[in-house]
Amino acid sequence: MKNHLHLQHHRHSGSVIHRRHTSYRAIVAVLLVAGLFIIWLVPYSNNKVSVVEPQSVFSAPKPDGIPFIASPAVNSRVETDTVEVSGTCPKNTQNYVIIRNVSKISGSTTCSDTGTFSTVQPLLLASNVFTVSAINTTGQETLNSVSVPLYATSKLVKSDISVSVDKGVIFYVPKVGFSWTINLEGGASPYKVNIDWGDNKVDSQETKDTKINSGHTYQNKDSHTVVVTVKDSLGGSQSNSFVATSPKKQKVVNAGAVGQINSGSGGSSAIGVVRAAAFGLYVLVFAVMLPFLKHQRYAPEIISDEAKIMEQ
Numbered sequence: 001m002k003n004h005l006h007l008q009h010h011r012h013s014g015s016v017i018h019r020r021h022t023s024y025r026a027i028v029a030v031l032l033v034a035g036l037f038i039i040w041l042v043p044y045s046n047n048k049v050s051v052v053e054p055q056s057v058f059s060a061p062k063p064d065g066i067p068f069i070a071s072p073a074v075n076s077r078v079e080t081d082t083v084e085v086s087g088t089c090p091k092n093t094q095n096y097v098i099i100r101n102v103s104k105i106s107g108s109t110t111c112s113d114t115g116t117f118s119t120v121q122p123l124l125l126a127s128n129v130f131t132v133s134a135i136n137t138t139g140q141e142t143l144n145s146v147s148v149p150l151y152a153t154s155k156l157v158k159s160d161i162s163v164s165v166d167k168g169v170i171f172y173v174p175k176v177g178f179s180w181t182i183n184l185e186g187g188a189s190p191y192k193v194n195i196d197w198g199d200n201k202v203d204s205q206e207t208k209d210t211k212i213n214s215g216h217t218y219q220n221k222d223s224h225t226v227v228v229t230v231k232d233s234l235g236g237s238q239s240n241s242f243v244a245t246s247p248k249k250q251k252v253v254n255a256g257a258v259g260q261i262n263s264g265s266g267g268s269s270a271i272g273v274v275r276a277a278a279f280g281l282y283v284l285v286f287a288v289m290l291p292f293l294k295h296q297r298y299a300p301e302i303i304s305d306e307a308k309i310m311e312q
Helices: 022-041 266-296 306-312
Strands: 049-052 068-071 076-077 080-086 096-099 104-110 117-120 129-135 148-152 160-167 167-171 178-186 191-194 202-207 211-218 223-231 237-245 259-262
Touching: 068 129, 068 148, 080 129, 080 148, 104 117, 117 237, 160 223, 160 237, 178 191, 191 211, 202 211
Parallel strands: 076 148, 104 237, 167 237
Antiparallel strands: 049 259, 068 080, 080 117, 096 104, 096 129, 104 160, 129 148, 160 178, 178 211, 191 202, 191 223, 223 237
8 A cells, every 4th residue: 555645845856845843842942941041040939139229228117206306495595616515306216317517418316215315416607597307227318307597607617618428327238339429618729628438448539529429338228427527628628427336237228229239048049050050051052962952853754756747
């Protein structure tokens, strides 16, 4: 009994066009490669990442009240070039107090467990009007307190330099860098700017710019007092202090901001090892299968005697 095979002939030469069936080996190779590639894309399951945008995000209750300046008294006269600003602040959570002079951030300090704060502030040659606000570790800030204007004796104020910053409190993650902007007004350029970060690291520069883009990386979780000292070309100087802290509780959120840390098990090194191994295996499998995909004949052509005679 003769085998009958339906053959397709070339439209010009009349020769038989051989048909081939699909190889299961090729399907397996494609699935294997796709699976390895997916594994490479998926992050390590136990890894947790905290976002730094531009500062770290932490969990904390909202401050339950507005701080109040108890000293100095409103419209009091100050006979020194600095003044101690103290008062009360919300103590329901981990709060910090931001001090503003003429609406510009000039310092910060910690709200104590007893709900009080105190910090020394430099006086400006012109007017001095202090307000304070409380901020928690999530960046939630209260309204400003009642304004406290002061009268400073101009002969005792040694400099007309004004120092302010964009962020009153620096919330950082260890080993993750952050940026911080310092603004200068008054005085005579060039300025000599000294930033003592409170961890035995000091940055110094001389500049004519009134806007200084600084930054730092702390290695450990702690609280630091950052002191910014500015001297101008006429010998005048001004020093302001601020808080830099890494709170204990960190809120785990999705990655994708300016900086990242790994606070769960696994860590970034584990991710690198897993992905590197998966990618290496992916390349190896592809290299081994490539010759088969290019040169293998998937199935021998079955052509009956009758077909051969017809072709001739």
